[in-house]
Amino acid sequence: MANSGAPVQPPPPSPPKFKPYRHLKTLTGHSRAVSCVKFSNDGTLLASASLDKTLIIWSSSSLSQLHRLVGHSDGVSDLAWSSDSQYICSASDDRTLRIWSARPPFDCLKTLKGHAHAVFCVNFNPQSELIASGSFDETIRVWETKTGRCLNVIKAHSMPLTSVHFNRDGSLIVSGSHDGSCKIWDTQNGTLLKTLIDDKVPAVSFAKFSPNGKFILVATLNNTLKLWNYSTGKFLKIYLGHQNSSYCIMSTFSVTNGKYIVSGSEDHCVCIWDLQGKNMLQKLEGHKDTVICVTCHPTENKIASASLDNDRTVRVWVQER
Amino acid sequence: MNAPIIDPLQGDFPEVIEEYLEHGIMKCIAFNRRGTLLAAGCADGTCIIWDFETRGIAKELQDKDCNAAITSVCWSKYGHRILVSASDKSLILWDVLSGEKIARTTLEQTVLQARLHPGSSTPSLCLACPFSSAPMIVDIISGTTTVLPVLISEAGNGIAPNARSKTPDGSTTYSPSTACFNKFGDLVYTGNSKGEILIIDHGKVQVRALVPVSSGSIIRNIVFSRNGQYLLTNTNDRMIRIYENLLPMKDAHKVLDELHETLDEADEVEKLKAAGTKCLSLVQEFQDSINRIQWKAPCFSGDGEWVISGSASRGEHKIYIWDRAGHLVKILEGPKEALMDLAWHPVHPLIVSVSLTGLVYIWAKDYTENWSAFAPDFKELEENEEYVEREDEFDLMPETEKVKESDVNEDDPVDILNVEKDSAFSDSDMSQEELCFLPAIPCPEVPEQQEKCVGSSSKLPDGNQSESPLSVEAGQNGHAANNASSPLEAMENSVAGETEGTRLKRRRRPSEKGLELQAEKTKKPSKTMKPSGRLSKTSKSAAEPESSNGVNGDYASDDYS
Numbered sequence: 001m002a003n004s005g006a007p008v009q010p011p012p013p014s015p016p017k018f019k020p021y022r023h024l025k026t027l028t029g030h031s032r033a034v035s036c037v038k039f040s041n042d043g044t045l046l047a048s049a050s051l052d053k054t055l056i057i058w059s060s061s062s063l064s065q066l067h068r069l070v071g072h073s074d075g076v077s078d079l080a081w082s083s084d085s086q087y088i089c090s091a092s093d094d095r096t097l098r099i100w101s102a103r104p105p106f107d108c109l110k111t112l113k114g115h116a117h118a119v120f121c122v123n124f125n126p127q128s129e130l131i132a133s134g135s136f137d138e139t140i141r142v143w144e145t146k147t148g149r150c151l152n153v154i155k156a157h158s159m160p161l162t163s164v165h166f167n168r169d170g171s172l173i174v175s176g177s178h179d180g181s182c183k184i185w186d187t188q189n190g191t192l193l194k195t196l197i198d199d200k201v202p203a204v205s206f207a208k209f210s211p212n213g214k215f216i217l218v219a220t221l222n223n224t225l226k227l228w229n230y231s232t233g234k235f236l237k238i239y240l241g242h243q244n245s246s247y248c249i250m251s252t253f254s255v256t257n258g259k260y261i262v263s264g265s266e267d268h269c270v271c272i273w274d275l276q277g278k279n280m281l282q283k284l285e286g287h288k289d290t291v292i293c294v295t296c297h298p299t300e301n302k303i304a305s306a307s308l309d310n311d312r313t314v315r316v317w318v319q320e321r
Numbered sequence: 322m323n324a325p326i327i328d329p330l331q332g333d334f335p336e337v338i339e340e341y342l343e344h345g346i347m348k349c350i351a352f353n354r355r356g357t358l359l360a361a362g363c364a365d366g367t368c369i370i371w372d373f374e375t376r377g378i379a380k381e382l383q384d385k386d387c388n389a390a391i392t393s394v395c396w397s398k399y400g401h402r403i404l405v406s407a408s409d410k411s412l413i414l415w416d417v418l419s420g421e422k423i424a425r426t427t428l429e430q431t432v433l434q435a436r437l438h439p440g441s442s443t444p445s446l447c448l449a450c451p452f453s454s455a456p457m458i459v460d461i462i463s464g465t466t467t468v469l470p471v472l473i474s475e476a477g478n479g480i481a482p483n484a485r486s487k488t489p490d491g492s493t494t495y496s497p498s499t500a501c502f503n504k505f506g507d508l509v510y511t512g513n514s515k516g517e518i519l520i521i522d523h524g525k526v527q528v529r530a531l532v533p534v535s536s537g538s539i540i541r542n543i544v545f546s547r548n549g550q551y552l553l554t555n556t557n558d559r560m561i562r563i564y565e566n567l568l569p570m571k572d573a574h575k576v577l578d579e580l581h582e583t584l585d586e587a588d589e590v591e592k593l594k595a596a597g598t599k600c601l602s603l604v605q606e607f608q609d610s611i612n613r614i615q616w617k618a619p620c621f622s623g624d625g626e627w628v629i630s631g632s633a634s635r636g637e638h639k640i641y642i643w644d645r646a647g648h649l650v651k652i653l654e655g656p657k658e659a660l661m662d663l664a665w666h667p668v669h670p671l672i673v674s675v676s677l678t679g680l681v682y683i684w685a686k687d688y689t690e691n692w693s694a695f696a697p698d699f700k701e702l703e704e705n706e707e708y709v710e711r712e713d714e715f716d717l718m719p720e721t722e723k724v725k726e727s728d729v730n731e732d733d734p735v736d737i738l739n740v741e742k743d744s745a746f747s748d749s750d751m752s753q754e755e756l757c758f759l760p761a762i763p764c765p766e767v768p769e770q771q772e773k774c775v776g777s778s779s780k781l782p783d784g785n786q787s788e789s790p791l792s793v794e795a796g797q798n799g800h801a802a803n804n805a806s807s808p809l810e811a812m813e814n815s816v817a818g819e820t821e822g823t824r825l826k827r828r829r830r831p832s833e834k835g836l837e838l839q840a841e842k843t844k845k846p847s848k849t850m851k852p853s854g855r856l857s858k859t860s861k862s863a864a865e866p867e868s869s870n871g872v873n874g875d876y877a878s879d880d881y882s
Contacts, residue, residue, distance in 0.1 A: 146375075146761040147764065149377065183694075210737035255738060275735065
C-alpha cells in the first residue's frame with residue numbers, strides 16, 4: 001500500500017541545519033560604549049560608532065583597525081553605509097550628521113545641520129542619494145546626499161525617534177519612536193501612509209524593513225521582537241527569550257545560510273532565532289554589558305556585535321565549519 | 322467638447338503645480354524610461370539632468386563649442402545616452418554616466434526634433450526632423466544621413482525628395498514634416514504636409530503604407546504611446562486624432578512585407594493605402610470646438626490611458642487632459658506664460674511643463690490627509706454608516722474580548738527575500754542594465770564660503786541650515802569649476818537658499834485635528850527621558866529641551882567643521 005504506482009511529491013528541501021556561531025575576535029579601540037556597528041554592503045569594511053565621539057573603520061577580513069574618524073563634538077549614536085560602500089553617514093548627539101568618505105583620506109565631506117536635538121538614527125536610501133535621519137526632536141529629516149540640502153522635515157512622532165529605515169526601492173520610510181508607534185511614510189512628499197502600531201506602551205525601540213520590503217521587523221521594549229506584514233497590518237511572527245526593556249537594541253536578518261533573526265540583548269548575549277520556527281537557536285555569550293547592536297556580513301556567515309560602557313568592544317562571530 | 326466632464330475624483334492625473342525647477346532658461350524636456358531622471362535642454366546650449374527624486378541637479382552636459390539653444394533632447398532606451406539637437410544645426414550624442422561627448426555631427430539645417438533609435442541600448446542611429454525639409458535617418462558616429470521619402474506623387478512610387486520644387490531664387494520650399502519611431506524602431510511613422518501618415522521601413526528607405534489623416538492640413542506632431550499601442554497626430558485643423566496600432570510590436574516591417582505580397586491593387590498608391598488600413602485604425606478625435614485652440618506638444622500618459630496637450634496660444638499656460646474615450650477630464654491652468662513643452666511621467670501621475678520663461682513646472686495630485694493612516698485599525702468610510710452594537714458590547718466582561726485570537730497562522734513560512742517583478746515595465750529585457758540614478762557624490766564643503774551664506778540662511782525658520790554653500794552642479798567637475806566661479810556661486814547659492822526655502826512648494830493641507838495635535842506637541846515640556854536610548858542622557862536631558870527654541874539662533878555662530 002505504501003508503494004502505489006502514483007508519483008509522490010518530493011518533500012520540500014529542508015532548511016540548512018543551523019551551525020552554531022563561535023567567537024572569532026574581539027576588537028578594542030573605543031574608549032566608551034560602542035553604539036553601533038555595521039558591515040559595508042560589499043562586505044569589505046566594518047564601521048563602528050561610539051560615545052567617545054569617534055567612528056572606527058575596520059577591515060572585515062583581517063579585522064584590523066584602518067582608520068578613526070574624528071570630528072563630532074559629542075557621542076555618535078548611529079551610522080549608515082551608502083550602497084556603494086563609499087560613504088558613511090553618522091548621527092550624533094551634537095545634533096549633526098556627518099558624511100565621511102570610507103576611502104583614504106577618510107575626509108569628512110559634509111556636515112548636515114538642522115535637527116534641534118540629538119540625532120539618534122540614520123539610513124541611506126538604496127540609491128544613496130537621500131539620507132533619512134531621526135532625532136530626539138521628534139522629526140524625520142530627509143537630506144540630499146550630494147548637496148547636504150534638507151529636502152523635507154516630517155513631524156513624525158510625539159516622542160523621540162528610535163529608528164528610521166528605507167524600504168527596498170526607497171519609496172517608503174518606516175519610523176519607530178518612544179511614543180509607542182511605528183509609522184510608514186511616503187519618501188517623496190512626507191505623507192503618512194500607515195500607522196502600524198499605536199499603543200502608548202511599550203515603546204518601539206527599533207523598526208526595519210525585510211530585504212524584500214514586504215515585512216517589518218519591530219522591536220518593542222517589552223522583550224519582544226515581531227515580524228509584521230505591513231500591508232495587512234498584522235504581525236506574523238513573534239520572537240521571545242531575550243531581554244530588551246531599556247535600550248534601543250538593533251536587530252537584523254541573517255540570510256547568508258538559512259534565514260534567522262539576530263538581536264542583541266540586555267543579558268549580555270547575542271540571540272539568534274530561526275525565522276520561520278521562532279525558536280531561539282543560540283545565545284552567544286562573551287560581552288560584559290548589554291549588546292546594543294548586531295550586524296550580519298552580506299555574504300559570509302559572520303556576525304559582529306557591539307556592547308556598552310562596561311565592555312566597549314566589538315566582537316566578531318563566525319559559524320562553525 | 323461635447324462630452325461631459327468626468328468626475329475628477331476618479332482620475333489618476335495631476336491637478337496642481339507642486340513645485341517648479343529653475344536653472345537658466347530651459348526649452349525642452351524628456352524623462353528617462355523610469356522617470357527617475359529628467360533631461361532639460363537650455364537656451365545656452367547646456368543639457369541639465371535633474372534627479373527627479375531629490376529635485377536637484379544631477380549632471381550638466383555642456384559642449385564648449387556649442388552655445389546655441391537646444392531644440393530637443395532624447396534618452397536612449399536604458400538611459401545610458403542622450404541625444405541633443407541644437408539650433409546651430411548640430412546633433413550631439415552624450416554618455417550620461419561619464420558626462421562625455423561621444424559624437425557630434427553637423428547637418429544642413431537645424432533639427433527641430435531628434436529621436437534616438439529605441440531598439441538598442443547604445444544606438445548610433447537617430448531620426449532627425451529638420452526645420453524645413455524631410456526627416457532623415459542620421460548615423461551620428463559616421464555622420465551619414467539618409468533622407469526619408471515624405472511625399473508620394475500621384476504617378477508612382479515614393480520618390481525620394483531629390484525632386485525638390487525649386488523656386489526661382491533657388492531655395493527649396495519644403496514644408497516641415499514630423500516623424501517618430503515605432504516602439505522597437507523598425508518602422509518610422511512620418512506625418513507630411515498633405516495630411517498623410519507614411520509608414521516607412523527605414524532600412525530599405527521605402528514607404529510601406531499610407532494612412533490619410535485629414536485632407537490638406539499639415540501634421541504637426543506624431544507621437545506613440547509608451548507601450549506602442551496608440552499613436553496620436555496633431556494637425557493644423559486643430560484636431561488631435563488617436564489611432565490604434567494594428568501591427569505587432571516586434572518585426573512589424575516583416576508583417577508589412579507579407580502584407581504587400583497579398584495585396585494586388587494595381588496602383589501603387591492604392592496599394593499603400595490598403596496596407597495602411599491594416600496598420601492604423603482611427604479611435605478618437607479631440608478638439609476644442611468652442612475656442613478652436615491649436616494644440617502644442619501633445620502626448621500620452623505613461624500607461625496610455627490619458628492624452629494631454631498644451632494650448633499653443635501665447636499668453637496662457639493651459640494643459641488639457643482627455644481620457645482615451647474622448648472625454649475632457651481636466652484643464653490645468655498655470656501662470657500666464659506660453660507653454661513650450663510637455664511631458665507625462667512614465668510611472669507616476671505627474672506632468673512636467675516648460676514655460677516660455679524657462680521654468681519647468683511639476684504638476685501633481687493634490688494630497689489631503691489620509692485619516693486611516695493615523696491608527697492601525699482606522700478605516701475610512703465613504704458615507705455615514707449606521708452602527709449596530711453587539712449583544713455584549715456594553716457588558717462588563719464581554720465574552721468576545723476575553724480571548725484575542727490572532728487569526729493569522731503563526732507557523733506559515735514567511736518569505737523575506739523574494740521580490741515581485743514590477744509590472745509597469747513588463748517588456749524590459751533585463752539583459753542590459755538600466756541607468757536609473759546618477760551616483761550622488763557629496764561635494765566637499767568649502768569652509769570660507771560658509772560665513773557668507775550663514776547670514777541669509779539663518780532667516781529661514783525651520784532651518785534649511787544644512788545649506789551647503791557649494792554649487793548644485795555636477796560634483797565631478799567639482800574643484801576646477803568651483804574655484805573659478807566660486808564667489809559668484811556663493812552669491813547664487815545664498816539667493817538660491819532663500820528661494821528654496823520660500824520656493825513655490827505647495828503645502829499639504831493639514832487637517833484641523835492635525836494642527837491641534839501639533840500645537841499640543843510644541844507645548845510639551847521637557848521630555849522625561851527614559852533611560853532607554855543608548856546614551857544615558859538623564860543628566861543632560863534636563864538642560865537640553867529648554868534650549869530647543871534657541872537652537873536656530875545658535876547655529877549662526879556654531880562652527881562644527
